[in-house]
Amino acid sequence: MAIDILRRLLLLCVFCVAQALVLNHIHLFGFATPLLYVYMVLSFPMGYPKWAVLLWSFALGLAIDTFSNTPGVASASLTLIGAIQPYFFALFVQRDEPESIRPSVQSLGLMKYSFYVFVLVLLYCVVFFALEMFSFFHWLWWLECVGGSTLLTVLLVLTLESVRKR
């Protein structure tokens, strides 16, 4: 358990630093920013305590907020994803699979896994950018941000996943 906590803490720091120093400065076509840290919340295994998922998501969101001058935006939307993730992942798992199955390409298959990632990342981007702008005055801009960031993030998550496999 302690090792698990340490590993996740390290992962949190790595995602946070990567986001603050590299990914936050990417604005593909002026609007698509990769929000890769969602990957950490996406990869909690099946039997992981739900309250722990929530606390991890909140902590990660808080750290991201501190580094990108958006207090509360990432933490609120990541906590939401953290609450949904265990239930949503359960939909993809067959009854005869082992208890502590982890969401990955191997365990779900590429199509199912991509769909799983896409839905959660899309939901995250919708909530994140809605909270960040807090008005639908520039709704076209908002749509561009959501769409671009979702695609870029999904692409990065799948890349990371395929690198991890080896």
Place this chain on the structure above:
Amino acid sequence: MRNLLEFLAKYNHWIIFVLLEVVSAVLLFRYNTYQGSVWFSTANAVAGKVYEWNSAVESFFSLTRVNEELALRNFYLERQVNQLSRLYGELTRDTSFLERSERQLLSQYQLLPAKVVDNSLDKPYNLMTINRGRLDGVKPDMGVACGNGVVGIVYLVADHYSVVMPVLNLKSRISCTIRRRGYVGYLAWYGGDPTVAYVEDIPRHARFRRGDWVETSGYSSIFPPGVLVGKILQVYNSRDGLSYRLKVQLTTDFSNLRDVLVITDSTVAERVKLLDAARDSLRIGADD
């Protein structure tokens, strides 16, 4: 009671969820005005330090370009000084005056060099973090400039870092004037292109040309007069038709900003105090 406890045990994660969301919402609404968000933004010591390391590495790689730019600027200024002092010497046959006035100007406006550790260009409310804070003598509402021109105004101050509101912020307003013509307006930015801003409220009777230089007016007591802002690109009518609006090409390159100067002007406080005193005494006089 037993049922209640059981209910709580079964659904504890939903309770945590609601709690965390409430905390997030409080953060969202409490701190997003950026007032007092020093502890929860890039002005905070940890985040500031990380960005400082990052910008140290980045600035190392852009040193060549910065050097070139500095050398060019230096050359230009040297030439200007030479020309001016020659002209002045020809006109008055007095060479000691220039030196004296230069020294006076510099002592009047104390400058504090600082490094930009975090910066953004793509948002409507861009902010910039610099590595000088309260302990270095920076206070809110001090002007920030760089070798190429005006940068912004100090907005929030922590012990070692401060957040600057650059020209590229919808809320930024800086008083400025057209060089050698003297008409005063204010500089505003409306999002989008980070190289272009607008000067509003230039009076209708003003005479100027495209390509004229715009500089700070010195009326706001934040910037000394004469700090470069930009070059007039185009002239429009304002929305109410009572004044001109100038499209200005900013001389400061915000996308490549590393070294800035905070104007810690010792006379500003004095001037503001004097003005307040004058206003107060006038009001009292009117009451009598």
